Amino acid sequence: MAVDGDNTPTTTLAPKRERTGWYMYDWANSAFSTTVITVFLGPFLTSVTEQAAGCAIDADECTAKVYPLGIPVATGSYFPYLVSLSVLLTVFILPIMGAVADRAPRKKPLLAGAAFTGAAATVAMAFVTGDRYLLGGILFIIANIAFGAAIVVYHSFLPLLSGPDDRDRISSRGWAIGYLGGGVLLLLNLVAVMSLSQDGNPQRTLDLARWSIVSAGVWWALFTIVPLLWLREHPSASAVTTGTDRGNVLTDGFKQLGHTLKGMRAYPLTLFFLGAYLIYNDGIQTVISLASQFGSEELKLEQSTMILTILIVQFLAFGGALLLGALAMRIGARKTILIALALWLLVVVAAYWLPEGEPVPFMLLGAGIGLVMGGSQALSRSLFSQLIPAGKEGEYFGFYEISDKGTSWLGPLFFGLIFQITNSYRAGIVSLVLFFVVGGVLLAFVPLRRAILAVGNTPPKLI
Numbered sequence: 226m227a228v229d230g231d232n233t234p235t236t237t238l239a240p241k242r243e244r245t246g247w248y249m250y251d252w253a254n255s256a257f258s259t260t261v262i263t264v265f266l267g268p269f270l271t272s273v274t275e276q277a278a279g280c281a282i283d284a285d286e287c288t289a290k291v292y293p294l295g296i297p298v299a300t301g302s303y304f305p306y307l308v309s310l311s312v313l314l315t316v317f318i319l320p321i322m323g324a325v326a327d328r329a330p331r332k333k334p335l336l337a338g339a340a341f342t343g344a345a346a347t348v349a350m351a352f353v354t355g356d357r358y359l360l361g362g363i364l365f366i367i368a369n370i371a372f373g374a375a376i377v378v379y380h381s382f383l384p385l386l387s388g389p390d391d392r393d394r395i396s397s398r399g400w401a402i403g404y405l406g407g408g409v410l411l412l413l414n415l416v417a418v419m420s421l422s423q424d425g426n427p428q429r430t431l432d433l434a435r436w437s438i439v440s441a442g443v444w445w446a447l448f449t450i451v452p453l454l455w456l457r458e459h460p461s462a463s464a465v466t467t468g469t470d471r472g473n474v475l476t477d478g479f480k481q482l483g484h485t486l487k488g489m490r491a492y493p494l495t496l497f498f499l500g501a502y503l504i505y506n507d508g509i510q511t512v513i514s515l516a517s518q519f520g521s522e523e524l525k526l527e528q529s530t531m532i533l534t535i536l537i538v539q540f541l542a543f544g545g546a547l548l549l550g551a552l553a554m555r556i557g558a559r560k561t562i563l564i565a566l567a568l569w570l571l572v573v574v575a576a577y578w579l580p581e582g583e584p585v586p587f588m589l590l591g592a593g594i595g596l597v598m599g600g601s602q603a604l605s606r607s608l609f610s611q612l613i614p615a616g617k618e619g620e621y622f623g624f625y626e627i628s629d630k631g632t633s634w635l636g637p638l639f640f641g642l643i644f645q646i647t648n649s650y651r652a653g654i655v656s657l658v659l660f661f662v663v664g665g666v667l668l669a670f671v672p673l674r675r676a677i678l679a680v681g682n683t684p685p686k687l688i
Contacts, residue, residue, distance in 0.1 A: 239386040239457075244395060246455025247386055250379050251403030253448035254340065257372055259407030260414060260441040261347060264535050267304045267518030269434040270353075270361045272427075274300045277356035293359060301522060301650065305641035307362050308514055311369040322374040326381040331458050336378040340449045343371030347442030350435060368442075382456060401543070408539040410444050415532040422529070430527075494676030495612040501671060502605050505566055505664025508657045509601065511636025512573065512594065515654070519576065520587055523650035530584040534591035541595030548596065549604060557687035558608045559673060565601035566665040568593065570658060577655040608673070608688075614680040636660060 238244075278289035278300050290297045298306060322339070326332055346368035353361040386395055414437040423429045489496055520526045520534070553561040572593050579586050640653040647653070677684040 242455050243457055244386055246452040247379075247382055247395070248399045248402045249448055249451040249455075250336070250340075250375075251399045252406030253445050253451070254343075254372060254375065254379075255403040255407035256410045256441040256444040257343065257347060257368065259411050259535065259539065260444075261368070261438050262514055264411065264517050264532055265414075265434045265438050266365060267515060268521035268531075269431065269438065270304050270307070270358065270365070271300060271518055271522060272431055272434075273353060273356065273361055274303045274358040277358045291358060293362070299641075299645045299648065301518075301648070302641035302645045303358065303362070304518060305515060305637040305644070307365055308369075308637040309635075309641070311366045312373075314366065315370050315373040318370055318374050319377055322377045323381070326378045332378055332381060333453055333456060333458060336375055337449070337453055339371045339375035339378060341446055343368045343375060344442045344446035344449070346371065347445065348439050350438045350442070353435065404539055404542065406444075406448070408536055410441060411532055411536055411539070414440060415529060415536065418532060419529045422527075492612070492614070492676075492680055494672060494679055498609065498612055498668070498671045498673070498676060501664050501667035502609065503664075504667065505569075505661055506602070506605065507636040508573075508660030508664065509569065509598065511640055511657055511660070512569070512654075513598070514637065515640055516591075516594070519650050519654055523581070523654075524579055524587060525582050526584055526587060530587065534584075534588050537588060537591050538595040538598065541592055542598050545596035545598060549601070553604055554687070558604045559668065559671075559688055562601055562604050562608070563665055563669060565597045565604075566661050566668075568597045569601070569661045572597070573654055573657050573661070577651045611673075611677050611682055611685070611688075612680060613682075 274291055275289075278291050280289055280300070290299055291303060292298070293303075322335070326335055329335060346364045349364050350361065353364065383395065417437065418430075418433050421429070421433055517531050517535070520531045549561050549565060552564070572590060575590055575593075579590065636657060639656060639659075643653040643656045644650060673688045674684045677688070
């Protein structure tokens with residue numbers, strides 16, 4: 226939905242230049258999620274933490290602990306705990322940022338502030354050397370919170386770029402361009418790591434990882450300039466209807482979240498599905514965020530192997546989404562998701578038995594992840610859209626996104642606790658079976674047809 230000069234909402238399609246500007250923010254920020262979160266930061270920060278605990282960079286095993294704020298933490302648990310803490314804090318930021326974005330007459334300064342803050346924190350990883358694991362943890366928390374806040378503002382532009390008929394196409398294109406952008410920078414970093422690393426020089430590898438992280442911050446900041454130049458400001462619907470009579474935006478986000486939760490209680494079957502999704506999606510997100518740490522610390526694989534594996538995952542996710550989408554047309558979305566969850570179970574069990582120092586099995590496992598990752602998440606989103614009362618799509622999907630990010634702390638926390646108890650990454654990764662089993666069982670018992678009818682929608686022939 227666009228807004229014309231007299232503040233009357235319209236449904237005109239935004240110019241191509243403006244839509245391209247919106248796409249380019251996905252291109253910009255995907256470098257952080259791919260290069261930083263998925264590949265480099267886990268192994269890098271774990272190595273820095275091991276140095277702080279007194280272990281050598283190339284130590285086969287480090288049983289020492291670090292003591293942030295006086296709390297004993299196993300070196301292998303430090304990064305998973307940071308992931309949990311950062312996304313838990315993000316859940317308190319997203320409602321506030323959402324309220325500000327909905328009510329602000331100008332969104333681009335919000336996007337710029339959040340994006341450049343996150344990019345600056347990522348670039349500042351250049352100073353995380355030696356045993357500065359605390360600095361690395363603080364910078365990561367800042368960057369991850371800023372990343373989530375910027376995503377909220379970014380999403381709020383979508384209804385202003387087109388009417389309902391064009392929105393799926395525009396959203397999908399932005400998602401695709403984001404995967405491409407993340408893959409391009411990761412490929413460049415792969416070439417750098419393979420070209421510049423030296424056998425028997427672990428410090429060189431660590432330095433290359435640090436500068437790869439920094440490159441993601443530079444990429445993020447540089448390409449954020451494009452949407453800031455090409456996107457137009459649109460008064461939000463809230464700003465148009467309320468004029469200057471606006472409440473305290475710092476509390477509006479929490480008030481809106483409370484209203485949403487209260488309203489959703491009228492549709493318990495929708496909540497039932499959402500609970501199932503949040504459990505199995507937590508397992509998916511944990512595997513994605515900790516796979517690199519598992520590969521480097523447990524399997525002793527080279528950084529180049531892990532980058533190449535993530536590239537395989539990036540590009541196969543598209544094919545997997547199309548494949549599972551075609552399957553859903555034949556057997557229904559729920560059965561297809563359950564098949565995907567069964568494949569996720571095979572992935573985490575197979576990860577437990579992966580041989581140390583063998584890159585090919587790890588890459589094959591990455592190919593399996595790519596085939597099920599995109600489809601399981603895409604079909605979950607489309608199925609959830611059937612369970613939303615008409616006219617409340619934005620409100621419910623806002624809660625969906627907040628919950629998605631907010632509950633992804635549980636898997637890393639569970640993984641970290643298992644590692645702390647067993648000192649085994651293999652035990653930590655296989656423990657994630659619990660999320661796929663519980664989430665899948667709950668999904669199987671949701672009466673989806675009745676749930677769709679309960680919110681006033683017409684069920685599809687196949688569910």
